[in-house]
Amino acid sequence: MTNTELTPFNLVEINVADESNAFHKLQYDALQRARALELPSFEEEVWRYTQINDLDLRKYSIGAPGGEIQGRGLTADVVDVAAVLEVVNGKIVSSQVNDPNVSICTALDDENVATGVGSVMTEAVDIFAEYNHALSTSPLVIRIARNSVVAKPIVIRHATSENDFAWFPRVVVIAEENSEATILEHQVSTNVEALICPVTEITAGQSARLKYLTVQELGPRVWQLASQVSDIGRDAHVSVSHVAFGGGYARARIDTRMVGSGATGDIGAVYFGRKDTTLDFRTFQKHDAPHTNSNLLFKGAVDDRSRAIYTGMIRIEPDASDVVAYQTNRNLKLSDEAWVESVPNLEIENNDVKCSHASAVGPVDADQRFYLESRGVPSEVAEALVVRGFFAEVLEDLPIPSVGTKTLERISELLSLEGVSL
Amino acid sequence: MVKLVIEGLEASVGGKQILRGINLEVSSGQVHAVMGPNGAGKSTLSNVIMGRPGYVATAGSVSLDGTDILSLATWERAQLGLFLAMQYPTEVPGVSIRDTLSLALASRGISSQTVVDRLSDEALAIGLNPELLDRSLNVDLSGGEKKRNETAQLAVLQPSIAILDELDSGLDIDALKACAERIEALTKNELGVLCITHYHRLLDYLPADRVHILVDGKIVESAGPELAVELEAEGYSRFLPDKQDASDGVSVAIGGLSLLKPSLANEDPFADLMA
Numbered sequence: 001m002t003n004t005e006l007t008p009f010n011l012v013e014i015n016v017a018d019e020s021n022a023f024h025k026l027q028y029d030a031l032q033r034a035r036a037l038e039l040p041s042f043e044e045e046v047w048r049y050t051q052i053n054d055l056d057l058r059k060y061s062i063g064a065p066g067g068e069i070q071g072r073g074l075t076a077d078v079v080d081v082a083a084v085l086e087v088v089n090g091k092i093v094s095s096q097v098n099d100p101n102v103s104i105c106t107a108l109d110d111e112n113v114a115t116g117v118g119s120v121m122t123e124a125v126d127i128f129a130e131y132n133h134a135l136s137t138s139p140l141v142i143r144i145a146r147n148s149v150v151a152k153p154i155v156i157r158h159a160t161s162e163n164d165f166a167w168f169p170r171v172v173v174i175a176e177e178n179s180e181a182t183i184l185e186h187q188v189s190t191n192v193e194a195l196i197c198p199v200t201e202i203t204a205g206q207s208a209r210l211k212y213l214t215v216q217e218l219g220p221r222v223w224q225l226a227s228q229v230s231d232i233g234r235d236a237h238v239s240v241s242h243v244a245f246g247g248g249y250a251r252a253r254i255d256t257r258m259v260g261s262g263a264t265g266d267i268g269a270v271y272f273g274r275k276d277t278t279l280d281f282r283t284f285q286k287h288d289a290p291h292t293n294s295n296l297l298f299k300g301a302v303d304d305r306s307r308a309i310y311t312g313m314i315r316i317e318p319d320a321s322d323v324v325a326y327q328t329n330r331n332l333k334l335s336d337e338a339w340v341e342s343v344p345n346l347e348i349e350n351n352d353v354k355c356s357h358a359s360a361v362g363p364v365d366a367d368q369r370f371y372l373e374s375r376g377v378p379s380e381v382a383e384a385l386v387v388r389g390f391f392a393e394v395l396e397d398l399p400i401p402s403v404g405t406k407t408l409e410r411i412s413e414l415l416s417l418e419g420v421s422l
Numbered sequence: 423m424v425k426l427v428i429e430g431l432e433a434s435v436g437g438k439q440i441l442r443g444i445n446l447e448v449s450s451g452q453v454h455a456v457m458g459p460n461g462a463g464k465s466t467l468s469n470v471i472m473g474r475p476g477y478v479a480t481a482g483s484v485s486l487d488g489t490d491i492l493s494l495a496t497w498e499r500a501q502l503g504l505f506l507a508m509q510y511p512t513e514v515p516g517v518s519i520r521d522t523l524s525l526a527l528a529s530r531g532i533s534s535q536t537v538v539d540r541l542s543d544e545a546l547a548i549g550l551n552p553e554l555l556d557r558s559l560n561v562d563l564s565g566g567e568k569k570r571n572e573t574a575q576l577a578v579l580q581p582s583i584a585i586l587d588e589l590d591s592g593l594d595i596d597a598l599k600a601c602a603e604r605i606e607a608l609t610k611n612e613l614g615v616l617c618i619t620h621y622h623r624l625l626d627y628l629p630a631d632r633v634h635i636l637v638d639g640k641i642v643e644s645a646g647p648e649l650a651v652e653l654e655a656e657g658y659s660r661f662l663p664d665k666q667d668a669s670d671g672v673s674v675a676i677g678g679l680s681l682l683k684p685s686l687a688n689e690d691p692f693a694d695l696m697a
Contacts, residue, residue, distance in 0.1 A: 366475050371512035371559070374472050375575060376500035376526035385525070389516025389558065 022114035030133035060166035066091030101148035116141035120201035146176035160189035211399035234260030258292035273306030302338035384415035430482035442639035458636035503582035565592030602627030
């Protein structure tokens with residue numbers, strides 16, 4: 001039986017009703033759900049402050065034309081890897097696995113794909129995640145074998161170079177019991193008009209240690225509507241980090257759920273907005289189990305006419321006692337026209353918790369600048385040094401040092417410090 | 423020979439006048455101590471000279487080697503040869519001493535390798551752990567380490583005039599001795615020092631040529647080093663304005679209360695209103 005369905009994406013029809021294929025069946029169901037949803041509006045709390053009403057899905061075509069990776073940017077120095085997967089415009093163009101403890105399933109008729117996709121994000125967090133489920137052409141289901149340490153990073157490159165094109169990167173990471181791995185996902189594009197809706201699902205089994213670093217270097221005309229969900233099991237430790245520079249409007253919704261007793265989740269971000277970029281982060285730290293920790297630190301700067309939005313929620317469920325949860329967002333506003341909104345929130349249903357949230361938006365610290373100037377460092381250089389230092393602290397802790405180094409170099413360039421020998 | 427000349431300097435902080443006409447000259451190789459009680463304006467003087475935001479010179483002038491510095495940016499004053507060792511050195515996360523001094527000296531054509539070498543030597547001389555040179559400025563440093571750090575930077579930057587804002591606060595006697603003696607040695611190489619302090623202690627190791635007493639924004643007395651010794655014994659009381667009035671003020675207030683009590687007891691407090 002064959003059937004076609006109309007999508008809102010340039011009114012493209014797709015073939016979806018191959019009932020013999022479990023994943024296609026799930027995609028068909030997801031498409032029905034997605035089509036029943038309205039596009040969000042900035043009047044909804046979780047879309048407040050955004051320009052989401054300007055998005056018109058009909059503008060974009062879909063498919064998997066593939067192509068070549070044009071540049072590896074901040075991830076260029078990550079060459080010694082456990083595995084590397086390169087996906088261009090919805091098509092996996094290269095795949096290499098060097099470590100026997102890493103298995104990666106990509107075939108749409110592979111049952112691991114059907115069972116993996118949607119296993120953590122059991123309900124799509126928004127219409128874009130639902131369309132991702134329905135239309136993803138390149139799901140990657142990565143499994144780290146139990147009791148194994150994968151020392152070198154696993155690198156995923158999601159590159160976009162098609163104009164007026166929408167696609168749906170999907171990554172599912174299953175870190176089995178007592179496994180350890182570091183994953184780098186690079187989102188990069190040429191200067192195209194595109195819509196990218198990535199979904200990342202992470203599940204960490206008992207005592208697993210997983211680090212997941214996302215680096216976003218999208219072009220200025222790209223809409224990114226990303227979501228990431230992590231389920232952290234008993235005594236497991238997951239650290240998700242985001243480095244974000246580009247996009248016209250680049251949103252990342254980040255859900256981190258401490259589901260097993262003793263689970264720890266670290267959530268970090270470094271972002272730098274320039275020109276007319278909007279960087280939008282929505283975080284949810286959800287403590288379902290006792291003896292769990294979460295620690296969020298987001299640091300950003302906005303220059304030119306760029307905008308940054310941070311809204312965060314810590315939620316402690318009634319059964320989650322002995323919880324420690326922190327949420328900190330600090331922003332530097334480097335120009336008068338730049339704009340930042342930072343809204344931290346707490347919802348606590350248990351008394352035995354230690355929580356704090358803090359947010360700050362302001363210019364470069366005058367005392368710090370004065371201190372440097374009083375040594376003879378010219379004003380503009382002093383200001384740039386303080387901004388660079390503001391990020392250096394966090395970048396030192398990135399799970400892949402070369403990305404931290406390159407990111408700091410990029411920030412130095414943006415601050416016109418590149419000629420300065422440090 | 424370089425000269426820092428302060429003439430009729432008045433300054434305010436947050437719209438409140440703090441300095442009320444300061445006259446002072448510091449030449450190369452000299453050590454001038456400015457002493458005074460809390461709130462006299464000592465730190466304001468150092469901050470105005472260096473141009474800290476929020477400290478506004480409202481009258482008078484400050485010049486270094488004939489150049490008016492009040493119209494210059496802070497970094498230009500530093501480049502001209504001024505240095506301020508801060509009472510509370512600011513923490514600057516993610517910025518190292520090495521980078522800061524390299525950038526400060528780059529415009530003088532001094533290579534960053536030279537800076538690094540000098541800094542290592544100075545750190546060793548002053549007893550500062552060289553590992554701290556690559557760490558964030560002043561972050562997680564003890565009081566003593568911060569002041570040793572300020573002194574090492576002073577020695578590397580080689581200013582013509584250094585202002586020491588309570589260099590002796592927050593450090594133990596060993597650190598005090600190390601810092602003061604290093605600076606004393608620099609004065610032999612023509613460094614001029616304006617040393618702001620509460621206590622005589624610092625001057626034991628960094629002997630002053632002149633001592634000035636700053637009270638209520640004005641220098642009320644200047645003399646040789648013996649003045650500091652005298653202060654140590656007698657305190658500032660004889661320099662405080664209207665000393666007698668001040669103590670009277672206290673006794674009047676107490677007396678007033680005691681006078682008020684019987685009047686309340688004996689008279690109807692509303693008597694006047696009723697009349």
